[in-house]
Amino acid sequence: LKTENKTLDAKVCFNLEYQIWSLLPSFCKKPTDLLDSFKVIAKTMGSLISQRPEIRNILCTSLITLIETCQTDDQKVELGRFAKNFLPILFNIFLSEPKPEDPPVKPVIDSIRAYLSICPQGTLHTFFEKLLAKSKEEVMSDHVKKVVLELIVSMIAYIGLEDLNTMYSEIVPWLNEPGNANRQKRSYQILWSILEGKTEAHDRFVISHLDGLYKHLAESLALAQPAAKKHRLKCLLSLVKKLDIENFEFIPSVLPEIVLCVKEQNEKTRLAAYKCLTAIGYVYLDKSEDKRLAMKNYIEMIIAGVTGQTHLASATLLCLSKIVYEYNSHLEAAVLDQILEIVVALMESKQREILKGVLAFIKAAIGVIHFSIMEPYVKPILESFNKWDKPNRHHFRAKVRVILERLLRRFGFEMVHKLASEEHKKVISHIVKEQRRAKAAKAGRRDKGEEEEEDEEDAGLESDGDEEMMEDFKQLRGKGARTEMTSTLVEGDNPLDFLDNSMIPKIYRGTKKEPCSLPEKDGKLVIEDLTKKIEEAMISDGEDEDSEDEVVKAATNPFGRPSKGIYRDTKKEKTPGTVSDKKPKGDGGAYKSSKASGDMKKKGKHEPFAYVSINQKKGKKKSHGQFDNLIKAGRAGVLKGAKSKGLKGKKPKVGKPI
Numbered sequence: 001l002k003t004e005n006k007t008l009d010a011k012v013c014f015n016l017e018y019q020i021w022s023l024l025p026s027f028c029k030k031p032t033d034l035l036d037s038f039k040v041i042a043k044t045m046g047s048l049i050s051q052r053p054e055i056r057n058i059l060c061t062s063l064i065t066l067i068e069t070c071q072t073d074d075q076k077v078e079l080g081r082f083a084k085n086f087l088p089i090l091f092n093i094f095l096s097e098p099k100p101e102d103p104p105v106k107p108v109i110d111s112i113r114a115y116l117s118i119c120p121q122g123t124l125h126t127f128f129e130k131l132l133a134k135s136k137e138e139v140m141s142d143h144v145k146k147v148v149l150e151l152i153v154s155m156i157a158y159i160g161l162e163d164l165n166t167m168y169s170e171i172v173p174w175l176n177e178p179g180n181a182n183r184q185k186r187s188y189q190i191l192w193s194i195l196e197g198k199t200e201a202h203d204r205f206v207i208s209h210l211d212g213l214y215k216h217l218a219e220s221l222a223l224a225q226p227a228a229k230k231h232r233l234k235c236l237l238s239l240v241k242k243l244d245i246e247n248f249e250f251i252p253s254v255l256p257e258i259v260l261c262v263k264e265q266n267e268k269t270r271l272a273a274y275k276c277l278t279a280i281g282y283v284y285l286d287k288s289e290d291k292r293l294a295m296k297n298y299i300e301m302i303i304a305g306v307t308g309q310t311h312l313a314s315a316t317l318l319c320l321s322k323i324v325y326e327y328n329s330h331l332e333a334a335v336l337d338q339i340l341e342i343v344v345a346l347m348e349s350k351q352r353e354i355l356k357g358v359l360a361f362i363k364a365a366i367g368v369i370h371f372s373i374m375e376p377y378v379k380p381i382l383e384s385f386n387k388w389d390k391p392n393r394h395h396f397r398a399k400v401r402v403i404l405e406r407l408l409r410r411f412g413f414e415m416v417h418k419l420a421s422e423e424h425k426k427v428i429s430h431i432v433k434e435q436r437r438a439k440a441a442k443a444g445r446r447d448k449g450e451e452e453e454e455d456e457e458d459a460g461l462e463s464d465g466d467e468e469m470m471e472d473f474k475q476l477r478g479k480g481a482r483t484e485m486t487s488t489l490v491e492g493d494n495p496l497d498f499l500d501n502s503m504i505p506k507i508y509r510g511t512k513k514e515p516c517s518l519p520e521k522d523g524k525l526v527i528e529d530l531t532k533k534i535e536e537a538m539i540s541d542g543e544d545e546d547s548e549d550e551v552v553k554a555a556t557n558p559f560g561r562p563s564k565g566i567y568r569d570t571k572k573e574k575t576p577g578t579v580s581d582k583k584p585k586g587d588g589g590a591y592k593s594s595k596a597s598g599d600m601k602k603k604g605k606h607e608p609f610a611y612v613s614i615n616q617k618k619g620k621k622k623s624h625g626q627f628d629n630l631i632k633a634g635r636a637g638v639l640k641g642a643k644s645k646g647l648k649g650k651k652p653k654v655g656k657p658i
Contacts, residue, residue: 014054021055028065034075038066042082050089053103060090060107067114076118083119087112087127095147109154116158128155128163132170149186156193161201164194168209172216181225188231195238206242213239218253229261233272240279245287251280252301256312259305262322263315274322281327295330299323299339306342310351317343317357321364328368336369340377347384355392359399366406378411379419386421400424405431 031037049059063086070076090112094105116124134140135148156167167190174180174187195206195213206213217235224232236254243250258280261273281298288294302323305316320339324331343365346358362381366374385393385400393400404427407416417428591599601607 018055021058024058024062025065028062028069030069030071031066034066034070035078038078038082042085046082046085046089049086050093053101056093057103057107060111063111064107064114067118070118079115080118080120080123083115084123087115087119087123090115091127091151094151095144097141097143109150112151113154116155119158121160124155124158125160125163128152128159131155132166146182149183153186153189153193156190157197157202158199159201161205164201164205168194168205175216175220176223178223178225181227184225185228185231188228188235192231192234192238195235195242210239210242210247214247214250218250221254221257224257226264226266229264230266230269230272233258233261233269233276237272237276237279240276240283243283243287248287255280255301256305259302259315259319260312262318263311277319277322278326281323285327285330291330292332295327296332296335299331299335303339303342306346310353313346314353314357317346317354317361321357321361324361325364325368328370333370333373336373340365340369340374344377344380344384347381348387350389350392352392352395355388355396356399359396359403362403363399363406366403366410371410375411378407378416382407382416382419382421382424385424401427401431404428408432 045059045063049056052059067076067079070079090108094108094112098105119127131148131152135145135152140148152167156164159167171187171190174183175191177184191213194202197203197206217232217239236258239250258273258276262270262277264270264273281295284294284298285291299320302316302319305312305319307313308316320343324336324339328336343358343361346354349355349358381403388396404416404420404424408428408431413428413432417425420428590605591602593600
């Protein structure tokens with residue numbers, strides 16, 4: 001069709017074809033005839049994956065669905081037989097240079113990982129050797145280098161013990177390469193995949209190489225690149241989980257690196273460092289006989305960093321905050337006192353980086369350290385705030401306010417207000433006032449919401465009818481409804497069938513309890529025109545004044561309008577020569593705000609604005625003279641301008657009064 005210049009027809013046909021192919025993943029979910037049918041379509045799918053990029057993602061998704069929904073081992077073996085055919089096709093697509101018009105490659109790499117999970121070990125070993133040889137080639141583009149390493153990382157989780165030993169011997173030199181950050185990053189990724197492997201081969205390899213892993217990670221500390229720190233910390237975390245009492249000397253060698261990483265710019269690196277700190281604490285608690293002594297030694301190793309440079313001291317305070325927050329119940333009172341004394345002493349520092357760590361620790365400690373231990377340090381903390389110079393007080397004013405709020409919550413107003421300085425007493429008083437104001441506002445909103453809900457329940461329910469109709473209305477329409485029903489249903493034990501003649505006696509009007517009209521022969525239920533009756537029920541003719549219920553009813557009633565207000569019932573006849581003695585009640589008081597000046601909008605009511613009719617015939621007498629003052633002010637301005645321009649004695653032209 002494209003060769004015949006039928007572009008539109010070609011596009012329509014392509015869309016139809018794409019929609020048909022989109023059904024394939026659904027057919028691949030838990031198929032019952034996989035053993036007999038997959039070998040029929042396998043060759044076609046492989047050729048289409050390489051030749052048809054527009055439907056490649058659909059085919060890859062179908063393969064993933066087939067592999068993930070295999071119900072028996074025989075089905076996995078059947079799919080695994082074709083790994084030698086599908087994996088080279090997927091490898092070539094992933095290794096090729098991407099083009100702007102190519103589809104995303106994520107489904108391709110997902111298909112590779114899915115197929116690697118069911119690939120036979122012999123086929124997997126062959127592909128691994130080829131990729132490893134490819135990675136050693138010197139003449140290779142950056143894209144191919146990156147993709148080859150990524151494929152090796154994906155393959156590590158499924159290879160055997162022999163290939164694991166080969167891969168380990170290859171990546172150990174990469175750990176000490178300072179110039180190639182990308183290769184070092186990939187080496188740590190491969191090492192982490194080996195450590196986190198779930199197969200028996202991976203467990204055997206880690207147990208046999210555990211001492212060597214500790215040694216290589218400790219030696220490569222100084223050469224670790226910033227881009228590889230996140231993956232290095234993940235490797236350390238995996239090793240820490242496998243620690244025994246005999247290998248506890250490994251922790252002091254890597255602990256300074258973990259402490260410094262909590263100040264890294266990369267968020268994932270910081271999170272990995274905190275996870276390592278927490279994991280080390282759990283290892284001490286799990287593997288040590290005296291848990292409190294072990295935690296004391298752990299704290300002492302970390303506290304040693306306080307005496308270092310500014311960056312290390314700040315990172316140490318952040319680590320102490322995390323450990324105290326996680327393990328406060330396992331720390332002795334003497335250890336907590338020691339930490340608090342050091343923190344209070346560091347509050348006298350003039351370095352903002354240290355003060356930032358101090359405030360972070362205090363913020364965490366107030367909520368977790370026991371009241372009796374924390375209470376003696378409240379006064380020194382508040383006094384230290386006053387010793388800061390003016391720039392630091394201004395810089396940390398928001399953090400200090402948060403700490404004061406937490407102190408008030410934990411120790412009460414009287415104690416904190418008594419110990420605080422005059423400057424902070426004002427802040428404390430302001431905090432208390434704001435809290436009381438917010439509490440009162442919340443209570444007011446809650447009470448107001450309850451009142452509005454009650455008003456909504458009562459609005460529109462008062463009418464001249466009997467109370468029985470109101471009960472039917474509430475049962476059928478719920479509390480929030482405002483329109484009145486004119487009929488109700490009497491339900492029996494069986495479901496309601498409106499086409500059954502025996503159903504008709506169960507349909508009653510709510511007001512008179514009389515049966516409605518019978519249905520026609522074709523089963524249609526004939527219902528009377530209820531517009532007039534609903535208008536009479538919703539609008540009270542006996543009242544001359546506007547009421548709030550009428551406004552609410554008019555806002556929700558699709559048939560009628562209120563008898564007063566902006567919308568007037570023009571059909572209602574009036575006795576000639578009679579004038580109502582009552583003044584309208586709509587003076588705007590219902591819209592007045594109780595907490596501020598001016599009017600406010602209310603739910604279910606008209607907007608609180610005055611309207612001036614632009615029809616001069618209707619309101620000519622009433623509006624006459626309404627804008628006289630405005631016109632006079634305009635004339636005065638024109639005369640003044642004329643005088644300033646030297647037009648004295650000449651009468652300027654002024655428009656006619658309105």
